[in-house]
Amino acid sequence: MTAVTTADPTDAYAGYLDHLADADEYAAIDMAIGLLDAGVPAERVLLDLVAPAQAEVGERWARNEWSVAQEHAATHISEQVVAAVTGHVNPRPTGGRVVVACMDGEWHALPPRLVAEVLRLRGWQVTFLGASVPAAHLVSYLHRYDVHAVALACALPMRLPYAHRMIEACRRSDVPVLVGGRGFGVDGRWARQLGVAWAPDAPSAAELISDERALLRVPPAWLAHLADDEYASLVRRRGELIDSAVADLRDGVPATRAYTAAQLDATVSDLGHILDFLAAAVYVDDASLFTEFVEWLSGILLTRGVPATAIARPFEHYAVAMRDFPRAERVLALGRAALPAADRRPAR
Incomplete structure (x- = not known):
């Protein structure tokens, strides 16, 4: 030992x-x-x-x-x-059942596992469902048991639209919901936007679950801006936008033409992430969701030796494609401004 x-x-x-x-x-x-x-x-x-x-x-x-x-x-x-x-x-349970799960599409299971174990140590009967739980499966599980509360984890803000649907599905099952994870913002601002109780850490989650009145005392979601249909339109055009961005990179950045299959897959994934984070920012009507992602992505790609032009060019390309989407165009412009100074290029 x-x-x-x-x-x-x-x-x-x-x-x-x-x-x-x-x-x-x-x-x-x-x-x-x-x-x-x-x-x-x-x-x-x-x-x-x-x-x-x-x-x-x-x-x-x-x-x-x-x-x-x-x-x-x-x-x-x-x-x-x-x-x-x-x-x-x-530990042996002395309280009711609490279900802890990751949002559908979320694979970062260790942080919610820690929350589950802290709740277990504090006497709750905890069921940890693990990573990427489909909403329908979670709701089916909730219908089978008498559940005191369900705690949902989201590590990536781009999953917020799916998180909102999962939250509402749990509520329709009459089960109180709380959320946590970096996906809701370090201060929980996007949880408040979606009208759901938020806990910054495991001890706070345990305290919130113990206070049923506080768990239920949340403001309604404020998503009236979704009436403009920009989010839904972006989701529909996702595949088309990625394909056109890949073609543009091949035309404008010669090094990308020699990419291996693995490098090309990673590029397509990054292009998709840009759109997914942009769409999520449009969903919650908060450009900071996108600009924080851009700053993070720029740092990641630069440490991996990705050419600066390869980072900036997709933003230029998407800026031209977003001219029919005023909110998305505004968010994208702020994201382009968050790129390292040498990488900024005006839209064509």
């Missing part, structure tokens, strides 16, 4: 990250169990050790320091650590 010389998870953090970097599952588990044996509460091990380490794993991938394979291996190890910690404590 890895020796634990501290009873503070924050002091063990560097060593735990080393275990993740070495893909040493056994050492990582031993460290977590050692902290429990030293008297550290299980909730602190989960939130002060596993959670921040997982955030750093994501940052290392974003900085191109770790490959996708390394990120996946580290995530798997942290999932095993979570299972070992909760199995070691083995």
